[in-house]
Amino acid sequence: MKLETLGWNSFFAEPFAHQFADTAYTVGRVALEHKHIYRVYSEHGELLAEIAGKMRHNALGREDYPAVGDWVVVSARPEEGKATVHAILPRKSKFSRKVAGTVTEEQIVATNVDTVFLVNALNRDFNVRKIERYLLMAWESGANPVIILSKADLCDDVEEKVRAVESVAIGVPIHVVSSLDNIGVDELRPYLGEGRTIALLGSSGVGKSTLINRLHGHEVMDTGSIREDDDRGRHTTTHRELILLPAGGILIDTPGMRELQLWETGDSFEESFKDIEELAESCYYRDCTHAKEPDCAVRGALADGTLDQGRWNNYVKLQKEAAYLARKEDQRLQLAEKEKWKKINQSQRKMKHRK
Ligand SMILES: Nc1nc2c(ncn2[C@@H]2O[C@H](COP(=O)(O)OP(=O)(O)OP(=O)(O)O)[C@@H](O)[C@H]2O)c(=O)[nH]1
Ligand SMILES: [Zn+2]
Incomplete structure (x- = not known):
């Protein structure tokens, strides 16, 4: 693999030359992380890499660990197909979520993205406010946004919608697809x-x-199916989150990047399902689950057709997804907190030892 094909350029080459010129280290780009093992694309092909002990010791938070898209400094053992990561080169751009809670930490979901496609369907989910929010996320990341208005075949007032987008995205390229x-x-x-x-x-x-x-020219992604079990299709052995396109270009598609959508659109969720939230308020029981309680306004509306069954199913699906993500996040925070204290205790013990 040629480094330039993987996105190597002077932005990364300069700090590397500056800091690591006298070493035997080389570089690679992170294509997948799984249980602290990194799949790294390099001049020697794909290597399985682990973090050097010293780097792990110095790491303070998640942002000090490699993320998909990162250029990492490695000592390579090509004959074994392995490598050790010693450092991360400065990031050109990054998408992250600030995790609020007892520990404020940054979770990086993708780095070194040049262009981000903000994809919005031209069907009834079309929402200019959502586009505004995506634009903010893009500007914050450091990547250049491009707005994609997808499913044009489902829309009869494309011009009008393009104008609406133009008014909130001045100077941003817009493509109807x-x-x-x-x-x-x-x-x-x-x-x-x-x-x-x-x-x-x-x-x-x-x-x-x-x-x-379409862009790749092959069916590299599953489409259309609802991915209840996200782990199955996306963490198989052949699965990589950094995809090299045959005609040139690199595509980043991480689960974190997909979660970002849901997280950052938290309040627009309620906004887009206002009708259902309002219906639920007239259920007889305050904590109605709309399953088998008597006098349930939601089931009533489904029965008489005022509420579309598809819309309701989608609402339930998205709520489940949000609850699942929140649970996952909770576990992660607890773990991170535990790790932090373990580290603090260890270093305190060491200090005592020295005295
Ligand atoms: N009419 C129409 N349908 C499309 C178009 N592009 C995709 N679809 C359909 O929309 C559905 C969802 O498409 P996906 O590509 O899986 O959507 P996605 O954004 O990857 O969805 P997630 O993986 O859940 O994030 C599928 O049934 C597609 O066939 C289009 O240009 N026109
Ligand atoms: Zn109800």
Whole structure:
């Protein structure tokens, strides 16, 4: 693998030369992390890498560990297919979530993205306020945003919607795309030149995977199915979160990047399901689960057709997803807190020892 194909350029080469010129270290780009083992693309092909003890010891938080997209400094053992990571080169851009709670930590979900495609479907989920929010996230990351209005084949007032987007996204390129009819896809290729990294941001179901397959030319992503069990399809041995496109360009697609969508659109969730929230208020029981309680306004509305069954199913699905993510986040925070104290205790013990 040529480093330039992987996105190597002077932004990374300069700090590397500056700090590591006299060493035998080389570099690689993180394609996947799983249980503290990193799959790293390098000139020697793909290597399985672990963090050096010293680097781990000096790490204070999550941001000090490699994330998908990072360029890492490694000592490579190509004959074994292995490597040790010693440092992370400065990040050109990063997508992260600030995790609030007892420990304020940054969880990095993708780094060194040049262009981020903000994908929004031109169907009834179309929402300019959501686009505004995505734009903020993009600006914050340091990547250049490009707005993709997908599923154009489902829309009869494209012009009007484009104008609405233009008014909130001054100076940002806007592309109208239909992956189904192969409209507008080729216009996206210039963003994907050799060594350029892109990521996709957009709600579930807007057609990100379908677009990735179009751009790649092969079915590299599952589409259309509801991924209840996210771990299955996405962590198989062949699965990588840094995808090299045959015609040049690198695509980043991490579960974290997909979660970002849901997390950051927390209050728009209630906004978009206002009708259901309002219905639920007129259920007889305050804590009605809308399952089998008597006088349930939601079931009533489903029965007489005032509430669309598909819309209700989607609402339930998204709520489950949000609850699942919140639970996962909780566990993660507890673990992080434990780790932190373990480290503090260890260093205190060491200090005592020295005295
Ligand atoms: N009509 C129409 N349907 C599309 C288009 N692109 C994708 N779809 C359909 O929309 C559904 C969702 O597409 P995906 O590509 O899986 O959406 P996604 O954004 O990857 O969804 P998640 O993986 O849940 O984040 C599938 O049934 C696709 O066939 C399009 O251009 N037009
Ligand atoms: Zn109810």
